[in-house]
Amino acid sequence: MSKFKVVHYINQFFGQVGGEEMAHIPAEKREGPAGPGLAFSKNFGDEAEIVATIVCGDSWFNENLELATETVLEMVKEESPDLFIAGPAFNAGRYGVACGTICDAVQTELGIPVLTGMYVENPGADMFRTKVLTVSTANSAAGMRKAVPTMAKLALKLVKGERIGASVEEGYLPDGVRRNFFDKKRGSTRALEMLLKKIAGAPFETEYPMPTFDRVPPMPAIKDMTKATVAIVTSGGIVPKGNPDRIESSSASKYGSYSIEGVDDLTSDTFETAHGGHDPVYANEDADRVIPVDVLRQYEKEGKIGKLHDWFYSTTGNGTAVASAKKFAAEIAEKLISYDVDAVVLTST
Amino acid sequence: MKLEVGYIDIKGIRFGDYNAVEDGILIVNPEPLLEPVLEDPLIKSAHFEIATPGESIRITPVKDVIEPRVKVEGSGGVFPGMVSKVDTVGSGKTHVLRGMAVVTAGPIVGFQEGIIDMTGVGAEYTPFSKLHNLVLVMEPVEDFKQHEYEAAARLAGLRTAAAIGELARELVPDETVVYETPTIAETFKEEWKDLPRVGYVMMLQSQGLLHDTYVYGVDAKRTLSTLISATEVMDGAIVSGNCVSACDKNTTYHHQNNPVIHDLLAVHGKKINFVGTIITNENVYLDDKIRSSDWTAKMANYLSLDAAIISQEGFGNPDTDLIMNCTKLEKQGIKTVIITDEYAGQDGKSQSLADADELANAVVTGGNANEVVILPPLDRVIGTLDYVDTVAGGHAGSLRPDGSIEAELQIITGSTNEMGFNRMSAR
Numbered sequence: 001m002s003k004f005k006v007v008h009y010i011n012q013f014f015g016q017v018g019g020e021e022m023a024h025i026p027a028e029k030r031e032g033p034a035g036p037g038l039a040f041s042k043n044f045g046d047e048a049e050i051v052a053t054i055v056c057g058d059s060w061f062n063e064n065l066e067l068a069t070e071t072v073l074e075m076v077k078e079e080s081p082d083l084f085i086a087g088p089a090f091n092a093g094r095y096g097v098a099c100g101t102i103c104d105a106v107q108t109e110l111g112i113p114v115l116t117g118m119y120v121e122n123p124g125a126d127m128f129r130t131k132v133l134t135v136s137t138a139n140s141a142a143g144m145r146k147a148v149p150t151m152a153k154l155a156l157k158l159v160k161g162e163r164i165g166a167s168v169e170e171g172y173l174p175d176g177v178r179r180n181f182f183d184k185k186r187g188s189t190r191a192l193e194m195l196l197k198k199i200a201g202a203p204f205e206t207e208y209p210m211p212t213f214d215r216v217p218p219m220p221a222i223k224d225m226t227k228a229t230v231a232i233v234t235s236g237g238i239v240p241k242g243n244p245d246r247i248e249s250s251s252a253s254k255y256g257s258y259s260i261e262g263v264d265d266l267t268s269d270t271f272e273t274a275h276g277g278h279d280p281v282y283a284n285e286d287a288d289r290v291i292p293v294d295v296l297r298q299y300e301k302e303g304k305i306g307k308l309h310d311w312f313y314s315t316t317g318n319g320t321a322v323a324s325a326k327k328f329a330a331e332i333a334e335k336l337i338s339y340d341v342d343a344v345v346l347t348s349t
Numbered sequence: 350m351k352l353e354v355g356y357i358d359i360k361g362i363r364f365g366d367y368n369a370v371e372d373g374i375l376i377v378n379p380e381p382l383l384e385p386v387l388e389d390p391l392i393k394s395a396h397f398e399i400a401t402p403g404e405s406i407r408i409t410p411v412k413d414v415i416e417p418r419v420k421v422e423g424s425g426g427v428f429p430g431m432v433s434k435v436d437t438v439g440s441g442k443t444h445v446l447r448g449m450a451v452v453t454a455g456p457i458v459g460f461q462e463g464i465i466d467m468t469g470v471g472a473e474y475t476p477f478s479k480l481h482n483l484v485l486v487m488e489p490v491e492d493f494k495q496h497e498y499e500a501a502a503r504l505a506g507l508r509t510a511a512a513i514g515e516l517a518r519e520l521v522p523d524e525t526v527v528y529e530t531p532t533i534a535e536t537f538k539e540e541w542k543d544l545p546r547v548g549y550v551m552m553l554q555s556q557g558l559l560h561d562t563y564v565y566g567v568d569a570k571r572t573l574s575t576l577i578s579a580t581e582v583m584d585g586a587i588v589s590g591n592c593v594s595a596c597d598k599n600t601t602y603h604h605q606n607n608p609v610i611h612d613l614l615a616v617h618g619k620k621i622n623f624v625g626t627i628i629t630n631e632n633v634y635l636d637d638k639i640r641s642s643d644w645t646a647k648m649a650n651y652l653s654l655d656a657a658i659i660s661q662e663g664f665g666n667p668d669t670d671l672i673m674n675c676t677k678l679e680k681q682g683i684k685t686v687i688i689t690d691e692y693a694g695q696d697g698k699s700q701s702l703a704d705a706d707e708l709a710n711a712v713v714t715g716g717n718a719n720e721v722v723i724l725p726p727l728d729r730v731i732g733t734l735d736y737v738d739t740v741a742g743g744h745a746g747s748l749r750p751d752g753s754i755e756a757e758l759q760i761i762t763g764s765t766n767e768m769g770f771n772r773m774s775a776r
Contacts, residue, residue: 166776178697178775180716180758182473187688187769188608191658191713195686196620198711199545199656207774208691208712210705 004048004159007079008037009072009086009102011095014141015055023094027056027068029075036144040085043152048159052079058094061101068098069105076106083159084110088117088147089124091139096124103132113158117147120173130176133158136167228342231309233332235317235325236283236290236349237275238266247316249276255315255328257335260308265294275316278349291347309341317348351529352580353442355421355522359449362399362481370516373523375449377483382512386485391501393490398731400452400467400482405728407471408484410462410736411762412453412499413506413589414477414602417446417514420584428585430566431504432511439530439581444517450480450602451513453506454732455487458495458559461741463595463762464724464754471724474764476771477602484731485509495592496558503590507601528614530578533652536624544622545655549579549609550645550674551768554591554598554662555630561590562599562662564628570637574629574644579610582626594741596718596764597690599662603763608770609658609688624652629674631667642673649678656684661767664692664718668703679708690715690765691775695757715765716773718742719757726752 012022014035033041033050041050054075061068076084084106086099096118103114117135118125125134135154137147150171157164166181167174183190190207197204222228239247245256263270271287273280288294291312299305313332317325336344358373365376379397386395400406418427423441426433452465465477472478485506489498536546553562555570562569564577564587577586587604610626617623629645632638649657657678661671668689675685691701691714701717737748742759749755758764765773 166774168776174776176698178691178693178701178717180720180773180775182772183774184772186608186772187713187715187766187774188612188658188660189769190774191609191686191688191769192612192616194711194713195547195656195658195684196545198684198686199547204711206710206712207714207776208689208701210702210707210709210712211700 003046004082005051005079006040006044006048006083006085006155007052007054007076007081008033008040008050009054009056009084009099010035010037011092011098012055012057015053017055023057023059025057026060027054027071027075029054036088036148039144039148040152043149044156047156048083051081056098058092058098061098062094065101069101072102073105073109076112077110081112083155084112084114085151085155086114086116088135088137088144088151089122090137090141090143091119091122093123096122097127098124100124100128100132100134104128107132115151115155115158117151118173125173129173133164133175134173135171136173222343225305226303227306229307229309229340230296230305230343230345231336231341232291232293232296232312232345232347234291234312234314234347236314236347237273237316237318238271238283238287238291238312238314239274241270241272243272243274247274247314249274249316250318252316253324255313255332257311257313259311260293261310263293264297266291275349276318283349290349292345296345309339350439350578350580351527352423352439352583353525353527354583355442355444356447356524356526357444357517357520358523359446359481361401362449362483364399368516370446370520375446375481375483375513375516382509385508386487386505389501389505391490391493391498392505393488395485395487395505398484398486400484400731402467402479402481404467406467406731407727407729408452408454408465408467408482408731409734410454410456410732410740411465411595412455412457412462412502412592414600414762415451415453415506415510416602416605417449417451417510417517418585418605419444419511419514419518421518425584427511427514428507428588431563431588432507435565437581438584438586439578443584444514444520444522446514446517448481450477450482451506451510452477452482452484453487453502454484455502456489456733456736457499457502458592461559461592461594462736463740464760465762466724466727469725469727470722471761474722474758474761474773476763483513486732499559499590499592503588507588528580528583530580531624536622541618541622544618544620546624546653547613547621548624548649548652548654548657549613549626550649550657550659550678551607551609551626551628552659552661552667552670552674553587553628553630554593554667556633556663556666559592560663563588563590569628569630570632572630574627574641574648576648577626577628579614579626582607582610587628593663594718594759595762596742596759597662597664597715597767599766599768600763603766603768603770608768609660613658624654631663631670633666638670638673642670642677645674646677646681649683650681654683658686658688660688660769664690665703672704672706672709676706676708685709686711686713688713688715688767688769690767691717692719693717695719695721713769714775715767715769715771716758716775718759718765721755722758722761724754724756
């Protein structure tokens with residue numbers, strides 16, 4: 001049986017080029033394993049081999065992000081490996097960011113499984129742990145002896161397409177994907193042990209960290225709606241026909257601001273939805289079903305509201321990260337305030 | 350309350366022409382046991398089948414799992430208010446046929462019953478694959494009302510388990526354990542004054558028709574939060590009456606063998622002062638949720654608890670009750686650990702619970718119920734595979750041509766139990 005081919009990425013320090021003074025060196029490719037790669041080779045046994053090692057200066061990578069990514073991608077491509085490993089980077093910040101960036105690029109662009117390793121507080125871990133499988137390591141290279149066997153074991157599972165167990169079993173940083181596993185003790189016993197620690201004021205680890213939500217107290221009611229300017233904000237993905245800003249159908253990275261000045265009714269010729277999380281037929285037929293421009297315009301004419309704001313703001317809520325939504329909301333809120341908007345109709349799908 | 354529980358280990362079940370337990374073997378003569386079951390006009394047919402651990406058997410659709418017990422000394426009888434007349438249980442002596450269960454099976458609702466596999470991957474997820482199961486397979490008459498038939502099937506299971514339990518009355522137990530719960534005054538005794546005062550908040554499924562639990566015969570949704578002794582629970586004071594997702598419903602067996610109660614009692618007087626158990630419901634209306642969780646908090650305060658374990662039943666709507674119970678205790682300075690399970694999607698990427706609060710900072714999980722599992726074809730089916738595609742956790746095409754099943758863990762009875770009955774967890 002032929003061995004699986006692995007390409008390994010390390011920085012100038014682990015490539016034994018030098019320390020900080022050599023961090024400017026561009027990426028270079030060497031044949032076979034180097035530095036920590038030798039330990040990986042040992043752990044792989046007969047099952048996999050490191051065919052090439054890419055050594056790259058941390059400063060060069062981070063200061064030339066696009067060029068560096070392209071260069072390293074090309075080097076990886078030439079080897080057509082079965083797996084790509086970067087690091088482990090421990091607590092080295094720029095090295096961690098480089099490992100995360102290049103792993104993300106390799107798995108997205110080349111479709112090759114990737115693996116890296118970092119200390120939990122490495123900025124690269126924060127940026128990439130939900131995208132790139134990242135083994136949890138100590139905060140310095142002293143942890144190499146422990147990190148390599150964990151990474152090698154996981155690497156072989158990845159390359160063979162075997163099921164990856166839960167983070168606590170395999171030793172990677174929680175990646176936001178919940179995976180089942182069989183613990184050593186039953187749940188009630190785990191609960192009692194956790195409670196005893198909590199009572200004693202000792203550190204304990206919850207099995208499910210609760211997501212935290214902002215609870216926003218509602219504004220006081222508007223006393224006179226006949227003078228109020230009302231705006232529309234939606235996560236229902238309503239956009240002018242053709243989706244000019246290319247708002248993603250899922251996991252949106254942006255929102256759009258669109259004029260409805262002089263528009264009394266949204267029609268299938270003028271507006272549509274970009275939302276990929278629901279059957280779009282009824283929204284596309286009549287986008288007023290998602291954002292009630294027609295009714296609000298009617299209210300405006302009847303004097304029930306003061307004015308319908310000239311712009312509406314739209315994104316797709318479908319699978320969109322809370323962090324992104326928060327960012328959009330802050331920007332939209334500033335715009336609404338600058339236009340003296342008094343009230344907002346928020347719609348979703 | 351003091352209850353002496355004598356465990357008689359059951360090592361096998363076989364059919365015979367009389368009913369008895371001999372040398373750890375349960376001998377079953379179906380006819381006299383089925384007679385009272387078939388008296389119910391809603392039950393068209395009923396028969397028994399035997400499933401032994403390791404056999405290539407799939408039991409489905411499973412309604413309830415019940416452990417046969419009998420009260421040998423002390424007031425009341427098992428399943429008070431359901432099978433025995435209403436009388437306080439939890440004291441005296443009870444015999445248990447350990448290692449076996451009566452499993453009720455057959456179509457009821459069609460989408461909220463479960464699967465028990467006796468071997469293979471599925472068997473790893475359900476605790477009931479390790480038991481010798483006497484399966485009571487029933488079929489309803491035509492044109493039945495589901496909730497009426499549920500009551501009939503529930504009672505048939507409980508009566509059968511009580512009748513089997515009766516066979517253990519005169520036996521000598523293999524093991525005897527004494528469980529004792531203190532009065533309020535006793536919890537303040539000098540010897541325990543340095544131990545943390547710990548309570549147990551047991552949430553009971555009470556979302557409505559077919560989503561019910563009974564306490565001494567009372568439908569839990571018509572109750573206010575109240576106190577119960579751990580030993581009363583062991584005598585079957587609480588029984589399951591629900592048809593909800595199989596993975597996280599508390600069967601009657603779970604109640605009889607509540608692991609939180611057993612773990613707390615095991616360290617009572619040593620590491621903790623197990624002061625009492627509060628039962629509270631999971632009704633669907635907001636007013637009910639607020640009232641019941643307020644009441645739970647009042648009672649926890651009244652008991653002067655330092656800490657509590659809160660267990661849940663079901664998911665989604667009851668997540669709000671769970672978070673209310675947890676936060677109202679935490680806000681009184683009572684430290685909590687909650688036991689729940691997760692619906693994080695088949696890919697594990699979604700938010701796991703329908704409600705959340707940062708005060709719920711100590712969570713034990715029974716696992717992600719949406720995780721997909723492939724159950725191999727097994728040689729024999731007890732019940733019917735007709736409902737596999739429509740049961741919660743299944744989908745059109747779940748039952749594959751070769752007899753294997755691709756479905757979410759939701760479909761397996763007891764797989765993500767929220768009393769912490771199993772070892773499964775998630776990260």
